[in-house]
Amino acid sequence: MNYVEVCLSPADYPLYRENFELVVVIDVLRATSAICTALENGVERIKPVASVSEAEHWQLQGHIGAAERNGEIVQGFDLGNSPIAYIQRKEELAGKSVVLTTTNGTKAIDIASEKDTVVIGALNNLDALCNWLLDQNQNVLVLASGWKDKFNLEDTICAGAIADQLIESGRFKADEDSTIAAKFIYRSARDNMFAFLRASSHRRRLRRLNLNEDVKYCLTPNNLSTIPILRDGYLVRLNEKKVPSDLHKSTSRARA
Protein backbone atom coordinates (compact mmCIF):
# COMPACT_ATOMS: atom_id res chain seq x y z
CA MET A 1 0.00 0.00 0.00
CA ASN A 2 1.42 3.39 -1.01
CA TYR A 3 0.65 6.83 0.39
CA VAL A 4 -0.81 9.78 -1.47
CA GLU A 5 -0.60 13.05 0.44
CA VAL A 6 -1.47 16.65 -0.38
CA CYS A 7 0.82 19.56 0.43
CA LEU A 8 -1.36 22.68 0.43
CA SER A 9 1.34 25.20 -0.52
CA PRO A 10 5.01 25.43 -1.47
CA ALA A 11 5.67 27.04 1.93
CA ASP A 12 4.66 23.76 3.57
CA TYR A 13 6.73 21.55 1.24
CA PRO A 14 9.67 21.03 3.66
CA LEU A 15 7.19 19.51 6.15
CA TYR A 16 5.84 16.96 3.66
CA ARG A 17 8.73 16.15 1.28
CA GLU A 18 10.20 13.23 3.18
CA ASN A 19 9.28 9.72 1.97
CA PHE A 20 8.29 10.85 -1.52
CA GLU A 21 10.28 10.54 -4.73
CA LEU A 22 7.33 11.30 -7.00
CA VAL A 23 5.75 14.76 -6.89
CA VAL A 24 2.75 16.02 -8.86
CA VAL A 25 2.76 19.81 -9.23
CA ILE A 26 -0.62 21.54 -9.55
CA ASP A 27 -1.35 25.13 -10.60
CA VAL A 28 -4.85 24.98 -12.03
CA LEU A 29 -5.17 28.73 -12.70
CA ARG A 30 -3.27 28.59 -15.00
CA ALA A 31 0.33 27.38 -15.27
CA THR A 32 -0.06 23.61 -15.16
CA SER A 33 -3.23 23.71 -17.28
CA ALA A 34 -1.26 25.72 -19.83
CA ILE A 35 1.71 23.31 -19.72
CA CYS A 36 -0.53 20.29 -20.39
CA THR A 37 -2.31 22.17 -23.17
CA ALA A 38 0.88 23.39 -24.84
CA LEU A 39 2.49 19.94 -24.91
CA GLU A 40 -0.70 18.25 -26.08
CA ASN A 41 -0.97 20.81 -28.88
CA GLY A 42 2.46 20.27 -30.27
CA VAL A 43 4.97 22.33 -28.27
CA GLU A 44 8.06 20.11 -28.17
CA ARG A 45 9.32 20.97 -24.70
CA ILE A 46 8.92 23.61 -21.98
CA LYS A 47 11.71 24.84 -19.77
CA PRO A 48 10.17 25.98 -16.47
CA VAL A 49 12.26 28.68 -14.78
CA ALA A 50 11.65 30.54 -11.55
CA SER A 51 12.64 34.07 -12.59
CA VAL A 52 11.90 36.49 -15.42
CA SER A 53 15.62 37.06 -15.94
CA GLU A 54 16.18 33.33 -16.55
CA ALA A 55 13.29 33.38 -19.03
CA GLU A 56 14.95 36.31 -20.82
CA HIS A 57 18.21 34.37 -20.93
CA TRP A 58 16.63 31.31 -22.56
CA GLN A 59 14.60 33.50 -24.91
CA LEU A 60 17.91 34.86 -26.20
CA GLN A 61 19.04 31.24 -26.68
CA GLY A 62 16.21 30.71 -29.17
CA HIS A 63 13.37 29.55 -26.93
CA ILE A 64 9.95 31.09 -27.32
CA GLY A 65 9.48 33.16 -24.18
CA ALA A 66 6.44 32.92 -21.94
CA ALA A 67 6.23 34.89 -18.71
CA GLU A 68 3.40 35.72 -16.35
CA ARG A 69 3.33 37.73 -13.16
CA ASN A 70 0.16 38.56 -11.20
CA GLY A 71 -2.03 37.17 -13.97
CA GLU A 72 -0.58 39.31 -16.77
CA ILE A 73 1.97 38.74 -19.53
CA VAL A 74 5.32 40.29 -18.56
CA GLN A 75 6.52 43.11 -20.81
CA GLY A 76 8.94 41.84 -23.45
CA PHE A 77 7.15 38.49 -23.81
CA ASP A 78 4.26 37.64 -26.08
CA LEU A 79 3.01 34.56 -24.26
CA GLY A 80 1.98 34.08 -20.66
CA ASN A 81 0.16 31.19 -19.02
CA SER A 82 -3.16 31.31 -20.88
CA PRO A 83 -3.87 27.76 -22.07
CA ILE A 84 -6.20 29.08 -24.77
CA ALA A 85 -3.36 31.13 -26.26
CA TYR A 86 -1.37 27.91 -26.74
CA ILE A 87 -4.30 26.41 -28.68
CA GLN A 88 -4.81 29.54 -30.77
CA ARG A 89 -1.13 29.61 -31.75
CA LYS A 90 -0.81 25.86 -32.22
CA GLU A 91 0.72 25.96 -35.74
CA GLU A 92 3.29 28.58 -34.86
CA LEU A 93 4.37 26.75 -31.69
CA ALA A 94 4.46 23.19 -33.05
CA GLY A 95 7.81 21.51 -32.43
CA LYS A 96 9.19 24.54 -30.61
CA SER A 97 10.97 24.92 -27.27
CA VAL A 98 9.27 27.31 -24.85
CA VAL A 99 10.74 28.84 -21.70
CA LEU A 100 8.06 29.56 -19.08
CA THR A 101 8.05 31.49 -15.82
CA THR A 102 4.89 32.11 -13.78
CA THR A 103 4.00 33.60 -10.41
CA ASN A 104 3.45 30.28 -8.68
CA GLY A 105 3.56 27.14 -10.81
CA THR A 106 7.13 27.28 -12.08
CA LYS A 107 8.38 28.06 -8.57
CA ALA A 108 6.65 24.95 -7.27
CA ILE A 109 8.22 22.88 -10.08
CA ASP A 110 11.60 24.32 -9.13
CA ILE A 111 11.12 23.30 -5.47
CA ALA A 112 10.03 19.79 -6.43
CA SER A 113 12.85 19.27 -8.95
CA GLU A 114 15.04 17.76 -6.20
CA LYS A 115 12.94 14.59 -6.53
CA ASP A 116 13.41 11.64 -8.91
CA THR A 117 10.10 12.18 -10.70
CA VAL A 118 8.13 15.41 -11.18
CA VAL A 119 4.94 15.31 -13.25
CA ILE A 120 2.41 18.02 -13.98
CA GLY A 121 -1.23 17.80 -12.99
CA ALA A 122 -4.31 19.81 -13.83
CA LEU A 123 -8.01 19.12 -13.98
CA ASN A 124 -7.55 18.89 -17.76
CA ASN A 125 -5.42 15.72 -17.54
CA LEU A 126 -6.90 14.32 -14.31
CA ASP A 127 -7.85 10.79 -15.37
CA ALA A 128 -4.82 10.23 -17.59
CA LEU A 129 -2.54 11.29 -14.76
CA CYS A 130 -4.33 9.20 -12.13
CA ASN A 131 -4.27 6.11 -14.33
CA TRP A 132 -0.53 6.51 -14.76
CA LEU A 133 0.04 7.15 -11.03
CA LEU A 134 -1.89 3.97 -10.20
CA ASP A 135 0.69 1.98 -12.19
CA GLN A 136 3.76 3.44 -10.50
CA ASN A 137 3.77 1.67 -7.12
CA GLN A 138 5.31 4.73 -5.48
CA ASN A 139 4.26 7.16 -2.77
CA VAL A 140 2.77 10.28 -4.39
CA LEU A 141 3.03 13.81 -3.04
CA VAL A 142 0.64 16.28 -4.67
CA LEU A 143 2.03 19.80 -4.36
CA ALA A 144 -0.43 22.67 -4.74
CA SER A 145 1.29 25.79 -6.04
CA GLY A 146 -1.08 28.14 -4.22
CA TRP A 147 -0.83 31.91 -4.60
CA LYS A 148 2.49 33.38 -3.46
CA ASP A 149 2.95 30.54 -0.97
CA LYS A 150 -0.61 30.86 0.33
CA PHE A 151 -3.29 28.17 0.24
CA ASN A 152 -5.70 28.42 -2.68
CA LEU A 153 -8.98 26.68 -3.41
CA GLU A 154 -8.60 25.59 -7.04
CA ASP A 155 -5.30 23.78 -6.53
CA THR A 156 -6.68 22.16 -3.38
CA ILE A 157 -9.69 20.89 -5.35
CA CYS A 158 -7.48 19.39 -8.06
CA ALA A 159 -5.09 17.86 -5.50
CA GLY A 160 -8.10 16.43 -3.68
CA ALA A 161 -9.41 14.95 -6.94
CA ILE A 162 -6.13 13.10 -7.48
CA ALA A 163 -5.99 11.88 -3.88
CA ASP A 164 -9.61 10.77 -4.12
CA GLN A 165 -9.05 8.64 -7.25
CA LEU A 166 -5.92 7.02 -5.87
CA ILE A 167 -7.47 6.25 -2.47
CA GLU A 168 -10.69 4.93 -4.02
CA SER A 169 -8.62 2.43 -6.02
CA GLY A 170 -7.73 0.72 -2.75
CA ARG A 171 -4.05 0.85 -3.66
CA PHE A 172 -3.27 4.13 -1.85
CA LYS A 173 -3.96 5.52 1.59
CA ALA A 174 -3.58 8.93 3.23
CA ASP A 175 -2.46 9.91 6.71
CA GLU A 176 -2.36 13.70 6.67
CA ASP A 177 -5.25 16.00 7.59
CA SER A 178 -4.35 18.16 4.57
CA THR A 179 -5.17 15.22 2.31
CA ILE A 180 -8.46 14.49 4.09
CA ALA A 181 -9.43 18.17 3.78
CA ALA A 182 -8.47 18.41 0.09
CA LYS A 183 -10.41 15.26 -0.75
CA PHE A 184 -13.41 16.57 1.15
CA ILE A 185 -13.32 19.97 -0.58
CA TYR A 186 -13.02 18.29 -3.98
CA ARG A 187 -16.03 16.05 -3.33
CA SER A 188 -18.11 19.05 -2.36
CA ALA A 189 -16.98 21.11 -5.33
CA ARG A 190 -16.84 18.58 -8.15
CA ASP A 191 -20.36 18.90 -9.46
CA ASN A 192 -20.07 22.63 -9.99
CA MET A 193 -16.54 23.86 -9.68
CA PHE A 194 -17.17 27.13 -11.45
CA ALA A 195 -19.81 28.11 -8.90
CA PHE A 196 -17.81 26.72 -5.99
CA LEU A 197 -14.89 28.92 -6.92
CA ARG A 198 -17.09 32.00 -7.33
CA ALA A 199 -15.65 33.54 -4.19
CA SER A 200 -12.07 32.35 -4.54
CA SER A 201 -9.46 35.05 -4.46
CA HIS A 202 -7.69 33.98 -7.63
CA ARG A 203 -10.87 33.70 -9.64
CA ARG A 204 -11.77 37.25 -8.61
CA ARG A 205 -8.28 38.29 -9.68
CA LEU A 206 -8.65 36.66 -13.10
CA ARG A 207 -12.17 38.02 -13.58
CA ARG A 208 -10.79 41.50 -13.20
CA LEU A 209 -8.37 40.64 -16.00
CA ASN A 210 -11.20 39.34 -18.26
CA LEU A 211 -9.91 35.79 -18.14
CA ASN A 212 -13.18 33.98 -17.54
CA GLU A 213 -12.75 31.89 -20.71
CA ASP A 214 -9.39 30.67 -19.44
CA VAL A 215 -10.95 29.86 -16.07
CA LYS A 216 -13.72 27.81 -17.68
CA TYR A 217 -11.15 25.92 -19.75
CA CYS A 218 -8.94 25.22 -16.71
CA LEU A 219 -11.91 23.89 -14.74
CA THR A 220 -12.82 21.37 -17.46
CA PRO A 221 -11.75 17.88 -16.39
CA ASN A 222 -10.28 15.39 -18.83
CA ASN A 223 -10.18 17.32 -22.08
CA LEU A 224 -6.46 16.40 -22.34
CA SER A 225 -4.47 13.20 -21.97
CA THR A 226 -0.89 14.49 -21.92
CA ILE A 227 1.17 13.95 -18.77
CA PRO A 228 4.10 16.38 -18.72
CA ILE A 229 7.20 15.08 -16.94
CA LEU A 230 10.40 16.90 -15.98
CA ARG A 231 13.47 15.44 -17.77
CA ASP A 232 16.85 17.17 -17.86
CA GLY A 233 15.31 20.52 -16.99
CA TYR A 234 12.52 20.34 -19.57
CA LEU A 235 8.87 19.37 -19.33
CA VAL A 236 8.13 16.85 -22.08
CA ARG A 237 5.31 14.44 -22.91
CA LEU A 238 5.66 11.36 -20.73
CA ASN A 239 3.37 9.27 -22.88
CA GLU A 240 4.51 10.45 -26.29
CA LYS A 241 5.87 7.14 -27.52
CA LYS A 242 2.95 5.04 -26.41
CA VAL A 243 -0.13 6.80 -27.74
CA PRO A 244 -0.41 9.73 -30.15
CA SER A 245 -2.07 12.35 -28.00
CA ASP A 246 -4.92 13.20 -30.39
CA LEU A 247 -6.19 9.61 -30.41
CA HIS A 248 -7.62 9.84 -26.92
CA LYS A 249 -8.83 13.35 -26.25
CA SER A 250 -11.51 12.03 -23.93
CA THR A 251 -11.67 9.05 -21.66
CA SER A 252 -14.54 6.89 -20.60
CA ARG A 253 -14.23 8.23 -17.07
CA ALA A 254 -14.44 11.90 -18.07
CA ARG A 255 -16.72 13.82 -15.81
CA ALA A 256 -16.82 17.13 -17.72
Add this chain to the structure above:
Amino acid sequence: MNYVEVCLSPADYPLYRENFELVVVIDVLRATSAICTALENGVERIKPVASVSEAEHWQLQGHIGAAERNGEIVQGFDLGNSPIAYIQRKEELAGKSVVLTTTNGTKAIDIASEKDTVVIGALNNLDALCNWLLDQNQNVLVLASGWKDKFNLEDTICAGAIADQLIESGRFKADEDSTIAAKFIYRSARDNMFAFLRASSHRRRLRRLNLNEDVKYCLTPNNLSTIPILRDGYLVRLNEKKVPSDLHKSTSRARA
Protein backbone atom coordinates in the same frame (compact mmCIF):
# COMPACT_ATOMS: atom_id res chain seq x y z
CA MET B 1 -15.87 46.80 7.52
CA ASN B 2 -13.13 44.73 9.14
CA TYR B 3 -11.44 41.59 7.89
CA VAL B 4 -11.38 38.19 9.54
CA GLU B 5 -8.88 35.78 8.02
CA VAL B 6 -7.73 32.27 8.89
CA CYS B 7 -4.08 31.24 8.90
CA LEU B 8 -4.04 27.45 8.61
CA SER B 9 -0.73 26.82 10.39
CA PRO B 10 2.04 28.63 12.26
CA ALA B 11 4.34 27.97 9.27
CA ASP B 12 2.11 30.23 7.17
CA TYR B 13 1.90 33.01 9.79
CA PRO B 14 4.51 35.30 8.14
CA LEU B 15 2.34 35.34 4.99
CA TYR B 16 -0.79 36.47 6.86
CA ARG B 17 0.42 38.58 9.81
CA GLU B 18 0.40 41.97 8.11
CA ASN B 19 -2.63 44.22 8.76
CA PHE B 20 -3.62 42.45 11.97
CA GLU B 21 -3.06 43.58 15.54
CA LEU B 22 -5.52 41.11 17.04
CA VAL B 23 -4.77 37.38 16.81
CA VAL B 24 -6.91 34.50 18.07
CA VAL B 25 -4.85 31.37 18.73
CA ILE B 26 -6.61 28.01 18.33
CA ASP B 27 -5.41 24.57 19.45
CA VAL B 28 -8.61 22.61 19.95
CA LEU B 29 -6.90 19.30 20.80
CA ARG B 30 -6.07 20.29 23.47
CA ALA B 31 -4.01 23.31 24.55
CA THR B 32 -6.42 26.19 24.05
CA SER B 33 -9.37 24.14 25.30
CA ALA B 34 -7.33 23.42 28.44
CA ILE B 35 -6.34 27.08 28.88
CA CYS B 36 -9.97 28.24 28.70
CA THR B 37 -11.01 25.47 31.11
CA ALA B 38 -8.25 26.14 33.61
CA LEU B 39 -8.94 29.88 33.81
CA GLU B 40 -12.70 29.37 34.00
CA ASN B 41 -12.19 26.88 36.84
CA GLY B 42 -10.14 29.17 39.00
CA VAL B 43 -6.50 29.05 37.88
CA GLU B 44 -5.31 32.64 38.37
CA ARG B 45 -2.96 32.91 35.42
CA ILE B 46 -1.09 30.74 32.91
CA LYS B 47 2.36 31.47 31.59
CA PRO B 48 2.63 29.94 28.10
CA VAL B 49 6.21 29.02 27.23
CA ALA B 50 7.61 27.41 24.10
CA SER B 51 10.12 24.98 25.64
CA VAL B 52 10.18 22.37 28.39
CA SER B 53 13.29 23.97 29.88
CA GLU B 54 11.46 27.28 30.28
CA ALA B 55 8.61 25.43 31.95
CA GLU B 56 11.11 23.81 34.36
CA HIS B 57 12.55 27.24 35.13
CA TRP B 58 9.16 28.73 36.04
CA GLN B 59 8.22 25.61 37.98
CA LEU B 60 11.25 26.25 40.16
CA GLN B 61 9.97 29.84 40.64
CA GLY B 62 6.81 28.49 42.26
CA HIS B 63 4.51 27.99 39.29
CA ILE B 64 2.59 24.76 38.92
CA GLY B 65 4.19 23.04 35.96
CA ALA B 66 2.23 21.69 33.00
CA ALA B 67 4.01 20.21 29.99
CA GLU B 68 2.85 18.11 27.05
CA ARG B 69 4.75 16.67 24.12
CA ASN B 70 3.22 14.35 21.51
CA GLY B 71 0.02 14.03 23.52
CA GLU B 72 1.65 12.89 26.77
CA ILE B 73 2.63 14.58 30.04
CA VAL B 74 6.38 15.27 30.07
CA GLN B 75 8.36 13.46 32.77
CA GLY B 76 8.86 15.65 35.84
CA PHE B 77 5.48 17.39 35.45
CA ASP B 78 2.17 16.26 36.84
CA LEU B 79 -0.10 18.22 34.51
CA GLY B 80 -0.29 18.32 30.71
CA ASN B 81 -2.95 19.80 28.48
CA SER B 82 -5.93 17.66 29.43
CA PRO B 83 -8.81 20.09 30.11
CA ILE B 84 -10.56 17.46 32.23
CA ALA B 85 -7.55 17.27 34.56
CA TYR B 86 -7.94 21.00 35.28
CA ILE B 87 -11.56 20.43 36.27
CA GLN B 88 -10.72 17.39 38.42
CA ARG B 89 -8.04 19.34 40.30
CA LYS B 90 -10.01 22.55 40.55
CA GLU B 91 -9.67 23.07 44.31
CA GLU B 92 -5.94 22.44 44.33
CA LEU B 93 -5.33 24.81 41.39
CA ALA B 94 -7.61 27.69 42.44
CA GLY B 95 -5.79 31.01 42.54
CA LYS B 96 -2.53 29.44 41.38
CA SER B 97 -0.08 30.40 38.64
CA VAL B 98 0.55 27.67 36.06
CA VAL B 99 3.37 27.49 33.52
CA LEU B 100 2.33 25.59 30.38
CA THR B 101 4.23 24.25 27.39
CA THR B 102 2.62 22.13 24.67
CA THR B 103 3.63 20.66 21.31
CA ASN B 104 1.75 23.21 19.22
CA GLY B 105 -0.48 25.67 21.06
CA THR B 106 2.07 27.48 23.19
CA LYS B 107 4.39 27.83 20.19
CA ALA B 108 1.61 29.52 18.23
CA ILE B 109 0.95 31.87 21.18
CA ASP B 110 4.66 32.67 21.23
CA ILE B 111 4.64 33.54 17.51
CA ALA B 112 1.54 35.72 17.86
CA SER B 113 2.83 37.54 20.95
CA GLU B 114 4.39 40.24 18.74
CA LYS B 115 0.87 41.63 18.27
CA ASP B 116 -1.04 44.12 20.46
CA THR B 117 -3.77 41.66 21.38
CA VAL B 118 -3.62 37.87 21.62
CA VAL B 119 -6.70 35.98 22.79
CA ILE B 120 -7.34 32.26 23.08
CA GLY B 121 -10.08 30.47 21.20
CA ALA B 122 -11.57 27.00 21.39
CA LEU B 123 -14.90 25.47 20.55
CA ASN B 124 -15.61 25.63 24.30
CA ASN B 125 -15.68 29.44 24.36
CA LEU B 126 -16.81 30.01 20.77
CA ASP B 127 -19.80 32.29 21.26
CA ALA B 128 -18.31 34.29 24.13
CA LEU B 129 -15.20 34.94 22.04
CA CYS B 130 -17.13 35.84 18.89
CA ASN B 131 -19.39 38.23 20.78
CA TRP B 132 -16.34 39.98 22.16
CA LEU B 133 -14.59 40.08 18.76
CA LEU B 134 -17.69 41.66 17.22
CA ASP B 135 -17.29 44.60 19.62
CA GLN B 136 -13.62 45.26 18.88
CA ASN B 137 -13.77 46.99 15.49
CA GLN B 138 -10.42 45.48 14.52
CA ASN B 139 -9.20 43.10 11.86
CA VAL B 140 -9.02 39.57 13.30
CA LEU B 141 -6.47 36.93 12.34
CA VAL B 142 -7.36 33.42 13.52
CA LEU B 143 -4.21 31.35 13.85
CA ALA B 144 -4.60 27.56 13.82
CA SER B 145 -1.81 25.88 15.78
CA GLY B 146 -1.90 22.75 13.60
CA TRP B 147 0.34 19.77 14.34
CA LYS B 148 4.07 20.53 14.19
CA ASP B 149 3.45 23.32 11.68
CA LYS B 150 1.17 21.16 9.55
CA PHE B 151 -2.48 21.83 8.74
CA ASN B 152 -4.97 20.03 10.98
CA LEU B 153 -8.71 19.54 10.71
CA GLU B 154 -9.94 20.36 14.22
CA ASP B 155 -8.25 23.76 14.41
CA THR B 156 -9.45 24.57 10.90
CA ILE B 157 -13.03 23.74 11.94
CA CYS B 158 -12.83 26.01 14.98
CA ALA B 159 -11.17 28.82 13.00
CA GLY B 160 -13.89 28.43 10.37
CA ALA B 161 -16.57 28.66 13.08
CA ILE B 162 -15.18 31.98 14.27
CA ALA B 163 -14.86 33.35 10.72
CA ASP B 164 -18.39 32.20 9.96
CA GLN B 165 -19.93 34.01 12.96
CA LEU B 166 -18.05 37.22 12.28
CA ILE B 167 -18.85 37.25 8.54
CA GLU B 168 -22.52 36.38 9.14
CA SER B 169 -22.80 39.45 11.38
CA GLY B 170 -22.26 41.62 8.30
CA ARG B 171 -19.51 43.52 10.12
CA PHE B 172 -16.60 41.41 8.83
CA LYS B 173 -15.50 40.14 5.45
CA ALA B 174 -12.84 37.70 4.25
CA ASP B 175 -10.53 37.80 1.26
CA GLU B 176 -8.31 34.74 1.61
CA ASP B 177 -9.06 31.29 0.19
CA SER B 178 -7.89 29.79 3.48
CA THR B 179 -10.77 31.57 5.23
CA ILE B 180 -13.31 30.44 2.63
CA ALA B 181 -12.09 26.84 2.98
CA ALA B 182 -12.12 26.90 6.80
CA LYS B 183 -15.63 28.33 6.88
CA PHE B 184 -16.77 25.71 4.40
CA ILE B 185 -15.22 22.82 6.35
CA TYR B 186 -16.78 24.12 9.58
CA ARG B 187 -20.26 24.29 8.03
CA SER B 188 -19.94 20.73 6.79
CA ALA B 189 -18.64 19.45 10.12
CA ARG B 190 -20.66 21.39 12.67
CA ASP B 191 -23.57 19.02 13.10
CA ASN B 192 -21.37 16.08 13.97
CA MET B 193 -17.83 17.10 14.66
CA PHE B 194 -16.91 13.91 16.46
CA ALA B 195 -17.80 11.82 13.40
CA PHE B 196 -16.27 14.32 11.00
CA LEU B 197 -12.97 14.09 12.81
CA ARG B 198 -13.06 10.30 12.90
CA ALA B 199 -10.26 10.09 10.36
CA SER B 200 -8.20 13.06 11.51
CA SER B 201 -4.62 12.32 12.30
CA HIS B 202 -4.61 13.96 15.72
CA ARG B 203 -7.75 12.24 16.85
CA ARG B 204 -6.21 8.88 15.92
CA ARG B 205 -3.14 9.92 17.91
CA LEU B 206 -5.22 10.79 20.98
CA ARG B 207 -7.32 7.66 20.69
CA ARG B 208 -4.18 5.59 20.94
CA LEU B 209 -3.49 7.45 24.19
CA ASN B 210 -7.00 6.74 25.54
CA LEU B 211 -7.98 10.38 25.45
CA ASN B 212 -11.43 10.06 23.90
CA GLU B 213 -13.07 11.77 26.91
CA ASP B 214 -10.82 14.78 26.41
CA VAL B 215 -11.65 14.83 22.70
CA LYS B 216 -15.39 14.82 23.39
CA TYR B 217 -14.96 17.66 25.89
CA CYS B 218 -12.86 19.72 23.44
CA LEU B 219 -15.45 19.30 20.70
CA THR B 220 -18.27 20.63 22.90
CA PRO B 221 -19.14 24.18 21.84
CA ASN B 222 -20.01 26.87 24.36
CA ASN B 223 -19.66 25.09 27.69
CA LEU B 224 -17.33 27.90 28.79
CA SER B 225 -17.47 31.69 28.67
CA THR B 226 -13.92 32.67 29.62
CA ILE B 227 -11.82 34.53 27.06
CA PRO B 228 -8.13 34.19 27.93
CA ILE B 229 -5.99 37.16 26.90
CA LEU B 230 -2.21 37.56 26.94
CA ARG B 231 -1.08 40.34 29.29
CA ASP B 232 2.52 40.83 30.39
CA GLY B 233 3.43 37.28 29.42
CA TYR B 234 0.48 35.65 31.21
CA LEU B 235 -2.87 34.41 29.98
CA VAL B 236 -5.56 35.84 32.23
CA ARG B 237 -9.34 36.14 32.14
CA LEU B 238 -10.27 39.05 29.87
CA ASN B 239 -13.78 39.27 31.22
CA GLU B 240 -13.08 38.64 34.90
CA LYS B 241 -14.25 41.99 36.20
CA LYS B 242 -17.50 42.09 34.27
CA VAL B 243 -19.16 38.74 34.98
CA PRO B 244 -18.29 36.04 37.50
CA SER B 245 -17.46 33.14 35.24
CA ASP B 246 -19.75 30.55 36.81
CA LEU B 247 -22.87 32.69 36.28
CA HIS B 248 -22.98 32.01 32.55
CA LYS B 249 -21.73 28.55 31.78
CA SER B 250 -24.01 28.31 28.79
CA THR B 251 -25.28 30.90 26.36
CA SER B 252 -28.54 31.12 24.49
CA ARG B 253 -26.69 30.50 21.23
CA ALA B 254 -25.03 27.30 22.36
CA ARG B 255 -25.16 24.62 19.72
CA ALA B 256 -23.85 21.70 21.77
